Amino acid sequence: MRLIVCSNSAPRWQDGAGLLPRSPGGLVPLLSTLLGRHGGDWVCTMPPDDAAASGDGSVDVTGLPGGVTLHRLRLPRAMTDRHYETVGVRLLLWLFHYLLDTARQPEAGLAEAWPAYEAVNRAYADRLASLMTGSPDEFVLVNDHHLFLVPEMLGRRAEHRGRIAFFQGLPWCEPDYFGVLPAHIRDRILTGLLCADVVGFHCTRWARAFLGCCARFLPGCAVDDGSVTYDGHRTRVTVAPFPLDVAMVERLRGEPATARWRARLEREAGGRRVIARADRIDLWKNLPRGFAAYRSVLEREPGLAGEWWFCAVATPPGRPTERTRELQSECEGLVAGLNERFGAPGRPAVSLVYPDLPTTRNCVVAALSGADLVLVNPTFDGMNLVAKEALYLGERARLLLSVNAGAYEQLAGHVTPVHPFDVEGTASVLREAMASGTAPAERAAARRLLREQDANRWLDRMMGVER
Template sequence: MRLIVCSNSAPRWQDGAGLLPRSPGGLVPLLATLLGRHGGDWVCTMPVGAGPDDPSGDGSVEVTGLPGGVTLHRLRLPRATVDRHYETIGVRLLLWLFHYLLDTARQPEGRLAEAWAGYEAVNRAYADRVAALMTGAPDEFVLVNDHHLFLVPEMLGRRARRHGRIAFFQGLPWCEPDYFGVLPAHIRDRILTGLLHADVIGFHCTRWARAFLGCCARFLPGCAVDDRGVTYGGRRTRVTVAPFPLDVATVDRLRGEPATARWRARLEREAGGRRVIARADRIDLWKNLPRGFAAYRSVLEREPGLAGAWWFCAVATPPGRPTERTRELQRECEDLVADINERFGAPGRPAVSMIYPDLPTTRNCVVAALSGADLVLVNPTFDGMNLVAKEALYLGERARLLLSVNAGAYEQLADHVTPVHPFDVEATASVMRDAMTSGAAPADRAAARRLLREQDANRWLDRMMGVQR
């Protein structure tokens, strides 16, 4: 098999060592694992520099050969084009759309033509590069990833002579047709028709796949939709569910690293003998941190004595590109934490702490927090999957996992978690209080670990390729 992958996100590598996974799951580590095993090409965007003379926007491609037959192709794109593609369309339109975060009284904004032209230009640059790499071999598999590159399948279908397959994977949720319909019609329809030039489209869970199928049925006259895919314009596109696996070998390695031991010792000191509620999130709008803190405050208002027996440890990391909304979210979280500690904390013993780990040891801090927890809260409003939920199940020896029913991982993990309805603070507080006071043992952790170990990158790729095992 010849593998060509493309993603807006760029990998890290080390001379002589090849690609370096950043974490035990997610898009970049998955692609790094697949290319490390199969070899192939990875097309991504060159990070844009900060200076006005930054050369990254000259339209060229930086090609780097790595061990294992892997070649990186980093596109040097104009800064203004990248900003329109990533910030205006990628974040402020599509990221917020798929997480139900648009203020529909004001958004989408009316002036999107220039930004959408930038989005198309970036997709065209990717399609040009991938088309140049394609050989037309029957075993060629092109894997296009995430909302940054919705138009690439169509652009490839029109340019490349091919006999292999083109796949697209959507790592975000997919919203229901009524909400998807807030997009301008020309953007809405272009996204759908662009994707339907792929041979297969993958999602983390059945719910997101069905929402996509519903959008096709609603907005594309003449398309035929069934549970397995879409037929449109004489083409058949298979739709599949392929949740990202947890790389348990990476988790085990992180668990044994000295940096994890240092974080574990620090967190144990801060816990001071108390039992631990843990959460680990980027400061993203859909991660729903404020409602988690508000639910904990509600628990303590009912039973103040629990503040002396429990410590809420919230590991927080910055979003990929902050906006005014994420900065406001961080201030709101810190104000909530300050209020809880003023009311229920004691000198040197806060009831809740936001932990901001340094970037090099972020994953070590997360592993330390989850492995030492007695209770883990994962309550996103909507989430494509949620890696932390899988990490918590794999690492936790005694912790119950409270998991949002709107996390993509919930479908796969439902038998091993306690469900949380993320918009209902009082319901979340009730579930949290029950978990803190009941003393009930968590669900069968051995079965959960067995489920997680059975999943790996190759099985995920088989699902995308339609290979039955």
């Protein structure tokens, strides 16, 4: 099989060693694993802070071991800023997580930014078209909301028409909310995706929301449980949640940096039991409600602060906005207030832990493997890798998981559900979990489930191959 993938995100690599997946999951590690096994081409955007990012429209081509070739697009900074931040973050990222301020957004400036979004998608389509042959063993995988128009732009080139799949790593919102988009953008996104042969999601809920949007906004389309037929073309809609790379988790668990973090966190716990969470400081991760729920628990039973430590590992988003900066400030204020009321000198009730970038994954693995309880309560999340890591790593921890995380569908039989907008409900579930444990059989079954998943099985789902 010949694999061609594209993503806005760029991978890391090392001369002589090829691609270097560092995380146990997520888009870039998954694509790195697949290309490492199959070989092929990866089209991505040159990071704007890269010294070679001249923005002249050219392509930096790098050959790596294993038959992998990287094609990094050098695009003008003004174009990529409008594509990524104005459309990708402030419109689409917030839309799919139900975070738009609909009294003010979408904003009038979108009309100026949308042509840049189209231009970036066209640059990707041009490069992909130059690589595609249309052979039966060729599979083109387009990823995430930055590249919604690429399938349509490729589909118009009949001479290069091979099998094209699109994967949406974010949630997909319901038709009423999707309808806040300007009609020409809304319809363009849907018709662009329906030029792909396959559109994939992390869970059934997001797939059904997409099908509902097609049925609502595209007159003449035929929708069933697993496909959409529009303008004479049938698109299969599938559910293919990202797997956890168990081998990578085990490597991280055994690294010296993880041992150092484990020792540091044990010192800070000071013999107390540990509630852990690990998140980027993103709006939908719902950190403030998690802290508010714990505050409610301690207000009822202040003595628990002497028995438990809440360890919140936090990492910054790739490109912070004013809203994420405000969120970080809010979280720090909540933690300071909790510690003022319930902490003691040298023994904070709650800690925000900011790991250094090179050892971020080691810190997360150390926190999750040493926890007695893990809270994962996003308002909405495409999947949520931390939930899978917590189930695999935790020796004794119960996992409290938001019903709005995409991972909940897979893991429902092994977790305690949390309704993320209900602070007092979360507090009640949290307090009950603090008083109980997890049966070893439950954890063993969860680990078996996670071991059965791998990158090749994920790719089979996207390709419609049954094992």
